[in-house]
Structure formats: C-alpha cells, structure tokens
Amino acid sequence: MPGALEGVNILDLSNWIAGPFGTMLLGDLGANVIKVESPDGDGCRPLGSPFQQGESHFFMGINRNKRDMIVDLKTAEGQAIIRDLVKWCDVLVQNMRPGAADEYGFGYEALRNEYPGLIYVTNTGYGPHGPLKDMPGFDMVMQGIGGVMHRGEEQPEIYRYFPPADMATGMLIAYAVSAALYHRERTGQGQLVDTSLFGTMLALQSGILFFGENPPPFVIHDIVPYIPTYRAYYDANRQYFTIAALSEEQWRRLCRIIGEEALGLDEQFDNLEKRINHAEELIPRIQQRFAEQPREHWIAALNAEQVPSGPVFTHEELREQPQVAEMNLLPKVQHPVAGETQMVGSPVVFHGSPTSIRRPAPMHGQHTEEILRELGYDGSKIQGLRDSGAVRQWQAG
Structure with missing residues (x-):
C-alpha cells in the first residue's frame, strides 16, 4: 500500500x-x-x-x-x-x-x-x-x-x-x-x-512561557517540575516513579492513598496555587509516604483511582x-x-x-x-x- x-x-x-x-x-x-x-x-x-x-x-x-x-x-x-x-x-x-x-x-x-x-x-x-x-x-x-x-x-x-x-x-x-x-x-x-x-x-x-507578574518559583528536584503533585518521587527501593495529580479530586484521592487524608481536606492546600506556594513543605511529606512501599504498589493504587502514575524507566527497561x-x-x-x-x-x-x-x-x-x-x-x-x-x-x- x-x-x-x-x-x-x-x-x-x-x-x-x-x-x-x-x-x-x-x-x-x-x-x-x-x-x-x-x-x-x-x-x-x-x-x-x-x-x-x-x-x-x-x-x-x-x-x-x-x-x-x-x-x-x-x-x-x-x-x-x-x-x-x-x-x-x-x-x-x-x-x-x-x-x-x-x-x-x-x-x-x-x-x-x-x-x-x-x-x-x-x-x-x-x-x-x-x-x-x-x-x-x-x-x-x-x-x-x-x-x-x-x-x-x-x-x-x-x-x-x-x-x-x-x-x-x-x-x-x-x-x-x-x-x-x-x-x-x-x-x-x-x-x-x-x-x-x-x-x-x-x-x-506556548502554554507556559508567560506566568504574569508573579511567576511561581522553581524549587527542589532537578528532573521534575515544581508542582508537588506533578513530579517524580522515589519509592522504598529508591526507584523513581511519576505522579500527575492536578485536579482537586485527584489531590484528595492522592492524599487518601498515601494515608494523609487530613492533608487533602486542609484549606491551606485546597487549590493548586496554594500547593505550589507550600511546595517546600508538601514535597518532603509526600516523599516520606512514598518511601514506605515499592513503586509497583503506588502505581497500581494511584491508577486504580484515576490518578495518573508511571515508572521512570531506563532505556534498557523501556526497550523491554x-x-x-x-x-x-x-x-x-x-x-x-x-x-x-x-x-x-x-x-x-x-x-x-x-x-x-x-x-x-x-x-x-x-x-x-x-x-x-x-x-x-x-x-x-x-x-x-x-x-x-x-x-x-x-x-x-
């Protein structure tokens, strides 16, 4: 053809x-x-x-x-x-x-x-x-x-x-x-x-070039963006995986999955802008939870609740x-x-x-x-x- x-x-x-x-x-x-x-x-x-x-x-x-x-x-x-x-x-x-x-x-x-x-x-x-x-x-x-x-x-x-x-x-x-x-x-x-x-x-x-008068700071991890719920974390075996929880419902689901349900109900984190502004506090807290289990556990649990997640692969792993x-x-x-x-x-x-x-x-x-x-x-x-x-x-x- x-x-x-x-x-x-x-x-x-x-x-x-x-x-x-x-x-x-x-x-x-x-x-x-x-x-x-x-x-x-x-x-x-x-x-x-x-x-x-x-x-x-x-x-x-x-x-x-x-x-x-x-x-x-x-x-x-x-x-x-x-x-x-x-x-x-x-x-x-x-x-x-x-x-x-x-x-x-x-x-x-x-x-x-x-x-x-x-x-x-x-x-x-x-x-x-x-x-x-x-x-x-x-x-x-x-x-x-x-x-x-x-x-x-x-x-x-x-x-x-x-x-x-x-x-x-x-x-x-x-x-x-x-x-x-x-x-x-x-x-x-x-x-x-x-x-x-x-x-x-x-x-x-095109979608990110201009943030307005007060652009958010770029913080912490070298390999990921600055949003606490849109980045890579490591698991109990120091293997990395990614999460992409941007909506309010995804934020609450994420908190339930990692055993931090109260965090998802806290008004100081109840929208994305607030979570970005509190990134230095939230990222270590989320990371501490993710370090308790292997990434396979978290990826399965997150995707089951419609919170996108996936492993960070090497080229060799990707090929297979x-x-x-x-x-x-x-x-x-x-x-x-x-x-x-x-x-x-x-x-x-x-x-x-x-x-x-x-x-x-x-x-x-x-x-x-x-x-x-x-x-x-x-x-x-x-x-x-x-x-x-x-x-x-x-x-x-």
Missing part, C-alpha cells in the same frame, strides 16, 4: 539534526528523498555513542528512507548538479547560513521564477532577519537562549539530554512541507518556508516493555555495514497510507552514481566528476 507522499521528490541539503529528521519523517510517508552531503559528511555521522560496526546510531536513527550522494558544493560542477536536482524535486530543504545558498546559485530568489511550484524550506538558528540571524544555532544554545534551561537563581541550569529544539523543528519541517504541498495542490504555486530553532523553542513553551512491541515502536532494520539495527519507528499509524521503512540510513555517498545516471549523466561524465573531486561514490568493503 503506497505511502501518503509517494511520488513526492525531496532534495535534502540539510545537515546535523533538524533538517535530516524532518526529511526522514517525509521519507517515512513515502517521499523519495535524496540526501546530498559534502565530502566531509553530515555532522552527525561521527556523533555517538553508541556505534555499531563504526556506524553512528544517532545518524542512522534520523536518516532512514533516503538515498545519499557526495557533492562538493564549492565547485562549479557540484553547483550544476544541484541545479539539475532542482529540476527533479518538488521540495528542497536546506539549513545553510543565511545567504550561503544564494552564493552557490540555488537560493530561493534564483529558483522561484524558473520553478514556480518549488517548495523551498530553510532552517536556521534564528530566521532570516533580525540581530541574531547570522549566529549559528545548536540545540544547547537554544535551550539556554530559549529560556528552558534556567531554573531560578538558586538552581543549576539543566540541559535536556535529547535535543528538543532540533527534533521538534524536524517535526515542524515535515508539517510545513505537508501543508505547502496541499497549498500547491490547490493553487499550483510553491513557496518559501522559513523555519528556525529559536522559533520552535518558543513554540514548545510489551507496549513498545505492541505498537511496533522499535523496528529492526538491516544496514549494509552495521548489520541488524533497532531504531524508533513512526509513532503515527495511517490505516489507508501506512508509513514504512524501505531502506536504512545510507552510507556516505552510497548512491552518488545511481542518482547521477538517473539525471542523465553518462559514465564518462561521471568519471570526470569523480576525477575532479566534485563527487564521490561509497565503495562497499
């Missing part, structure tokens, strides 16, 4: 995380994605660990369902290849610094009149305008400048180990391309689409959960060098146009000659490009 985007051709000139993740999602939907890398390769290729047979799991996890070629964009021959690829593609995605694509001759303004149906997606740190537009953008920087790392003057800055700005921007790129394709279907017109890590970082905080297998969230893929690898599958299930993993992440330059032949280049021309260093081809073994 074909995917929703079967027949859509995507030229992926992006590097690192956000752009490649976004184009992978589009590839999962059936799009034909060609990834173009420099001779040095995507910045994520050497990122680890872990590595499997020398191949980065990080790179493999965000680059499946693509073919790959090596093109030196600094050469005239390489720039000509990109322009030939533009004739073929419906969508171009790039994350070069502002102005770089224009210097190479394939910026949006250079292409829009000749290819009015082209959907041209840029991904930068801070967008194409403004005082920060020329600054490079990496997720670590975005977590700091985007306000999510700061936890108050008395608290350490916390870096989220997974890259939220990068990964969420990738999702927004896939969202934007899908919408732009629908717009083109209705109007016949492509368009320029700008995405930025900075904009994504603010969008992720039956729910993961039931949802096919960690499928296995055969890689030409790494062998059998496991990666995160699509979390979205299409019942009429299913996603699929048709190919693993490509080797660096694995399909260079194959793609050039599809563009009409003959053997002698391809050899000339290889001799000049404008392109390279991966060789097995």
